Structure formats: structure tokens, C-alpha cells
Amino acid sequence: MELVTVADLPKEQCTGCWACLNRCxxxxxxxxxxxxxxxxxxxxxNQCIQCSKCVTVCPVLSPVSEPLSWEKPKCYAAWSKNESVRxxxxSGGVFTHLAEAVFAEGGMVAGAQYRKDHLVEHVLIHSSNELEKLRQSKYVQSEAGYIYRQVQAALKSGTPVLFVGTPxxxxxxxxxxxxxxxxLYLCDFICRGVNSPKVYLAYLKELERxxxxxxxxxxxxxxxHGWNHFCTKILxxxxxxxxxxxxxxxxxLGYIKRxxxxxxxxxxxxxxxxxxxxxxxxxxxxxxGIENLLQDIDVNKGVSVVIIHSEKGKQLWHTVQNLYTIDNISLEFVKNHNACIxxxxxxxxNLYRSMFFSLLDNIGYFKARELLENKEWSD
Ligand SMILES: Cc1cc2nc3c(=O)[nH]c(=O)nc-3n(C[C@H](O)[C@H](O)[C@H](O)COP(=O)(O)OP(=O)(O)OC[C@H]3O[C@@H](n4cnc5c(N)ncnc54)[C@H](O)[C@@H]3O)c2cc1C
Ligand code: SF4
Ligand code: SF4
Ligand code: SF4
Known part of the structure; x- marks a missing residue:
């Protein structure tokens, strides 16, 4: 059955990308x-004209079918020469230097920043002075807002844009x-997934108390304590x-422990x-796993894997400065050490999940986690 609007997309398939809102x-x-x-x-x-534009823009309902990338992507290890950026x-700080290369072209950069309420949203920034806002992975879903319309407007005016986001x-x-x-330079990352903003806020609120x-x-x-022994730090x-x-x-733990x-x-x-x-x-x-490939590397500081998929990606990569890079990295090696790719x-x-969310509402984040800590449930 052909869908007329995204209202009929099964909820568990919706990624929350906000493309439908941008298109309507x-x-x-x-x-x-x-x-x-x-x-x-x-x-x-009452206002829907049943045009189905939300369906044709939805990446789940209307996935891109033509291959836009090279069949054999090229793979690098890289890390910043700037110790503070790294x-x-x-990871290794590659994002910052990609962004600097695009600013040097007179471009803009779209990525995820924390808001004052600690939730995360996508914004378009104009200069490297603002880069700090986008730096670092935020492990909660970023609200895309009207970012796709903003990126389109910038591109139409001839401004180069680097867009970084989930796949x-x-x-x-x-x-x-x-x-x-x-x-337009499109850059995604290997993505484990995004956490519930409600759970994240409940966790932060309890820490504040x-x-x-x-x-x-x-x-x-x-x-x-090092990149391999990463910590959550809250000031x-x-x-x-x-x-x-x-x-x-x-x-x-609730994010990474299976x-x-x-x-x-x-x-x-x-x-x-x-x-x-x-x-x-x-x-x-x-x-x-880079330490198994290159023994003399300081893994405590972080190393990025960079996969180049297109001629345009290659051109941008060649203009990036301030990085140490190692080429000819085997994609097989990367796949074997990073399953989320x-x-x-x-x-x-489902029972475990619904128990968790019901406990969260009743007894709060830490107690809910504690109660379910050593339990395994099956439906
Ligand atoms: C939710 C999430 C899950 C990830 N899962 C994995 C994984 O399983 N395996 C793996 O190897 N790497 C994963 N990464 C990627 C990795 O953590 C780094 O973001 C990436 O390697 C870039 O690091 P960097 O040092 O170059 O720059 P950083 O400065 O760390 O770059 C961060 C970039 O990611 C963007 N960003 C940050 N948070 C979000 C968000 N919530 N939504 C959208 N964009 C965001 C920022 O705008 C910035 O462009 C994940 C990242 C995120 C945000
Ligand atoms: S007006 Fe068109 S794009 Fe908007 S909700 Fe209705 S069908 Fe979807
Ligand atoms: S376009 Fe994105 S937010 Fe809208 S229904 Fe599809 S996946 Fe969900
Ligand atoms: S794992 Fe990442 S790319 Fe996949 S749906 Fe979740 S946020 Fe999107």
C-alpha cells in the first residue's frame, strides 16, 4: 500500500530526522x-493537502537508490597535530580540521551543539571561532529543526557547506x-545510535541534585584517563x-553495554x-584497534578513522591541514574492530525496555538502573 503521509510509517522505523517537517x-x-x-x-x-511530499523526502520510505559513492572507499588513520584540538x-580531532578547510573556502559548517538546557540541536556556523560549540560527540539525539532548509538556502547562494550528522x-x-x-560536503560518522533525551535529562537532573x-x-x-578508557565528565x-x-x-553503560x-x-x-x-x-x-596495527602510536590521545567515499571528499581531504595521516588502511580491519559500521x-x-521506562517515571534514573542492573529479561 502506498503511503500518502508519513503518519502511517511504523513508529519504530522513524529515525526522527525532521526531513518531513522541512519539506511540508x-x-x-x-x-x-x-x-x-x-x-x-x-x-x-486540517492543513494537510495530501501531497505526499513528506513521504518522498523520508529517508526510510524513499531511500536513495542510485549509488552516489565509489565502490571501493579509501580509508585513513588520522589525528590532529594540535594537542588541544585532539x-x-x-576521536582524533579530524572534524575540526575538515571544518577549517571549508571555512578557508568561505564556507559554513552545520553540526550539533549543546543548548543551554543541555539538549542538542543542529546549527549552521560561520567561522572557526564558533567551532568549539560543535566539537565532541553528544550522545543524545540532535534536533534537526529547519537545518535542511538553512543548508539549502546557503548552497543556493553559492556558499560551500560542510554538513556533519548521523547517517x-x-x-x-x-x-x-x-x-x-x-x-556541499556531506560527512557522517560510524553511528552506534542516539539515546533518549528524556533519559539523558533525568540522569542530569539527578546529578544536579x-x-x-x-x-x-x-x-x-x-x-x-585516555581515549581507550573514556570517561563522562560533568562540570x-x-x-x-x-x-x-x-x-x-x-x-x-546503559548505552554501550549490550x-x-x-x-x-x-x-x-x-x-x-x-x-x-x-x-x-x-x-x-x-x-x-589501531594499537594492533601501529605499535608506536599514542592511543591515549585518540585516533580517527576517515573513510573517503567520493572524488569531492578526496579533494576536500587533500586541502585539510594540521593532521597526521596514514593511508592504505584496510577497511576489513576497521570493520572487524568497529561493528557499528x-x-x-x-x-x-521489549519487556526490559518498558520496565525501565516505567521505573524511570516512578523512581528516577539511578534507582531504575540499579534495580535492572543485573537482570536479563526475555519477552
Ligand atoms: C551519537 C553518536 C554515536 C557514535 N557512534 C560511534 C561508533 O559506534 N563508533 C565510532 O567509531 N564512532 C562513533 N561516533 C563518532 C565519533 O564519536 C566521533 O564523533 C567522530 O569520530 C568524529 O570525531 P572527531 O574527533 O573527528 O571530532 P569531534 O569534534 O568529536 O566531532 C564531533 C562531530 O559530530 C557531530 N555531532 C556530535 N554529536 C552529534 C549528534 N548527537 N548528532 C549528530 N551529530 C553530532 C558534531 O557536530 C561534530 O561535527 C559516534 C558519534 C555520535 C555523535
Ligand atoms: S501537506 Fe503534504 S507534506 Fe505536509 S503532511 Fe500533508 S502530505 Fe505530508
Ligand atoms: S522524514 Fe524522518 S522524521 Fe519524518 S517520518 Fe521519515 S524518518 Fe521520521
Ligand atoms: S543508528 Fe544512527 S543512523 Fe541509524 S537510525 Fe540511529 S541515529 Fe540514525
């Missing part, structure tokens, strides 16, 4: 949160634009600091945007 000619789509805190499109049927970035956001932009622009202070800054995958207005590593921070993973967006457990060849110019990621995280049981 009557602006009758709003994005509203469900009980788990994820955004989904809601259509005002430390303050999640589903990049797919959404590709379809939304509907044509190729020589001055414990530390008796508002939060000043959230910093996931902080490298105080409070009163000067206190929360620092917990990947084995002890409950929020990170048996208790239960608060990513449902679409992330069945993601259709995985793979090595992708319709983007570049893919970034953590170069997990190919596979979705397996779904935990």
Missing part, C-alpha cells in the same frame, strides 16, 4: 515527543536537496566535577543506514 509545503507537520522523549512527526490533518575532540540525517539532507551541489548545583558543561568520552556551576569511566558511569542497552531510539536497533559504502563524501569514526546494536527485550 503547508508547514502542517510538528515534531512532538513520545513517552520515551523521542521526537516523531505529528500532522495537522584532547577536546572525541540518517545525512541521508535526509541528500533527499531533501534533490540535486547534487559541488560545494546530588551535587547541589546546576550543570555547567557535559563532556562525554572525555580523555582524562557544575559550584566548581564540583563528576568524572566516571565507561565501566562505572551508568548512562554510558545486555542493558534499552534507551536508544527504536530505529537505531534496526538501522538501515549502516554499511561501508555510503552516499556521503566522508565518514568519521574512532579507530578502535555494519551492524545495529541487537535489541534488548
Amino acid at each position: 509545503p503547508t508547514n502542517c507537520i510538528s515534531m512532538e515527543t513520545d513517552q520515551e522523549g523521542f521526537f516523531y512527526p505529528v500532522i495537522n490533518t 584532547f577536546h575532540s572525541t 540518517c540525517q545525512c541521508a535526509a539532507l541528500n533527499i531533501f536537496l534533490g540535486q547534487k551541489y559541488d560545494h 546530588t551535587y547541589r548545583s546546576p550543570i555547567k558543561q557535559v563532556w562525554f568520552k572525555n580523555k582524562t 557544575f556551576e559550584n566548581g564540583e566535577v563528576y568524572l566516571a569511566d565507561r565501566e562505572t558511569d551508568p548512562f554510558m 545486555k542493558i542497552s534499552c534507551y536508544m531510539r527504536p530505529s537505531c536497533y534496526q538501522c538501515s543506514f549502516k554499511g561501508v559504502s555510503r552516499p556521503v563524501d566522508l565518514t568519521l569514526g574512532d579507530f578502535w 555494519i551492524n545495529s546494536v541487537p535489541t534488548n527485550s
Whole structure:
């Protein structure tokens, strides 16, 4: 059955990319949160003219069919020559130098920033002075807002744009634009998935109560104990600091530990945007396992894997400065050490998930996590 609007897309398939809202000619789509805190499109049927433009722009319902990338992408290891950029970035700091290369062309950069309420949104920035806002991975879904319309307007005015986002956001932009622009650089990353904004806020609120202070800054995958032993670091207005590593921070554990993973967006457990060849110019990621390939590398500081998919990606890559790079990296090696490039995280049981969310509403984040800590459930 052909769908007329995205209202009929099964909820668990919707990635929350916001492309339908950007496309709707009557602006009758709003994005509203469900009980788990994820955004989904809601259509005002009084204003809907049944044009189906929301369906044709949806990357799940109308995926790009033509291969836009090279069949054999090229793969590099890279890290910043600037120690501060490297430390303050999640992997090796490649994003910052890609962005600088695009600014040097007179371009703009779209990426995810924290808002004052610590939630995350996509914005378009104009200069490298603003880069700090976009740096670092934020492990909660970024609200795309009207970013696709903004990127399109910039491209139409001739301004080069680097767009960085999840693979589903990049797919959404590709379809939304509907044509190729020589001055658009699309960059996605190896994506495990995005967490529920509601769970994330509940976790932060409880930390604020414990530390008796508002939060000043959230910093996931902080490298105080090294990139391989990343920590969650949270700075409070009163000067206190929360620092917990990947084995002890409950929020990170609930994200990365398979048996208790239960608060990513449902679409992330069945993601259709995985793979090595992708319709983007570049893919970034953590170069997990690099120490097995290059023994003399300082892994504590972070190393990026960079996959180049297109001629345009290659041209941009050759203009990037301030990076140490190693070429001829085997994609097989990368795949073997970073499963999320190919596979979705397996779904935990629905019972476990619904128990978690119901406990979250009743007893709060930390107690809910504690109660379910050592339990395994099957449906
Ligand atoms: C939710 C998420 C899951 C990831 N999962 C994996 C994984 O499983 N394996 C892996 O190897 N790498 C993963 N990455 C990618 C990795 O963490 C780094 O973001 C990437 O390698 C770039 O690092 P960098 O050092 O070059 O620059 P950084 O400065 O760390 O770059 C961060 C870039 O990501 C963008 N960004 C940050 N948060 C978000 C967000 N929530 N939504 C959209 N864009 C965002 C920023 O705008 C910026 O452009 C993930 C990133 C995110 C955000
Ligand atoms: S069918 Fe057209 S008018 Fe209706 S919600 Fe979709 S895009 Fe908007
Ligand atoms: S996947 Fe994106 S375009 Fe499709 S319904 Fe969900 S938010 Fe809209
Ligand atoms: S895992 Fe897939 S669906 Fe989830 S945010 Fe990443 S690209 Fe989108």
C-alpha cells in the first residue's frame, strides 16, 4: 500500500530526522515527543493537502537508490597535530580540521551543539571561532529543526557547506536537496545510535541534585584517563566535577553495554543506514584497534578513522591541514574492530525496555538502573 503521509510509517522505523517537517509545503507537520522523549512527526490533518511530499523526502520510505559513492572507499588513520584540538575532540580531532578547510573556502559548517538546557540541536556556523560549540560527540539525539532548509538556502547562494550528522540525517539532507551541489560536503560518522533525551535529562537532573548545583558543561568520552578508557565528565556551576569511566558511569553503560542497552531510539536497533559504502563524501569514526596495527602510536590521545567515499571528499581531504595521516588502511580491519559500521546494536527485550521506562517515571534514573542492573529479561 502506498503511503500518502508519513503518519502511517511504523513508529519504530522513524529515525526522527525532521526531513518531513522541512519539506511540508503547508508547514502542517510538528515534531512532538513520545513517552520515551523521542521526537516523531505529528500532522495537522486540517492543513494537510495530501501531497505526499513528506513521504518522498523520508529517508526510510524513499531511500536513495542510485549509488552516489565509489565502490571501493579509501580509508585513513588520522589525528590532529594540535594537542588541544585532539584532547577536546572525541576521536582524533579530524572534524575540526575538515571544518577549517571549508571555512578557508568561505564556507559554513552545520553540526550539533549543546543548548543551554543541555539538549542538542543542529546549527549552521560561520567561522572557526564558533567551532568549539560543535566539537565532541553528544550522545543524545540532535534536533534537526529547519537545518535542511538553512543548508539549502546557503548552497543556493553559492556558499560551500560542510554538513556533519548521523547517517540518517545525512541521508535526509541528500533527499531533501534533490540535486547534487559541488560545494556541499556531506560527512557522517560510524553511528552506534542516539539515546533518549528524556533519559539523558533525568540522569542530569539527578546529578544536579546530588551535587547541589546546576550543570555547567557535559563532556562525554572525555580523555582524562585516555581515549581507550573514556570517561563522562560533568562540570557544575559550584566548581564540583563528576568524572566516571565507561565501566562505572551508568548512562554510558546503559548505552554501550549490550545486555542493558534499552534507551536508544527504536530505529537505531534496526538501522538501515549502516554499511561501508555510503552516499556521503566522508565518514568519521574512532579507530578502535589501531594499537594492533601501529605499535608506536599514542592511543591515549585518540585516533580517527576517515573513510573517503567520493572524488569531492578526496579533494576536500587533500586541502585539510594540521593532521597526521596514514593511508592504505584496510577497511576489513576497521570493520572487524568497529561493528557499528555494519551492524545495529541487537535489541534488548521489549519487556526490559518498558520496565525501565516505567521505573524511570516512578523512581528516577539511578534507582531504575540499579534495580535492572543485573537482570536479563526475555519477552
Ligand atoms: C551519537 C553518536 C554515536 C557514535 N557512534 C560511534 C561508533 O559506534 N563508533 C565510532 O567509531 N564512532 C562513533 N561516533 C563518532 C565519533 O564519536 C566521533 O564523533 C567522530 O569520530 C568524529 O570525531 P572527531 O574527533 O573527528 O571530532 P569531534 O569534534 O568529536 O566531532 C564531533 C562531530 O559530530 C557531530 N555531532 C556530535 N554529536 C552529534 C549528534 N548527537 N548528532 C549528530 N551529530 C553530532 C558534531 O557536530 C561534530 O561535527 C559516534 C558519534 C555520535 C555523535
Ligand atoms: S502530505 Fe503534504 S501537506 Fe500533508 S503532511 Fe505530508 S507534506 Fe505536509
Ligand atoms: S524518518 Fe524522518 S522524514 Fe521519515 S517520518 Fe521520521 S522524521 Fe519524518
Ligand atoms: S543508528 Fe541509524 S537510525 Fe540511529 S541515529 Fe544512527 S543512523 Fe540514525
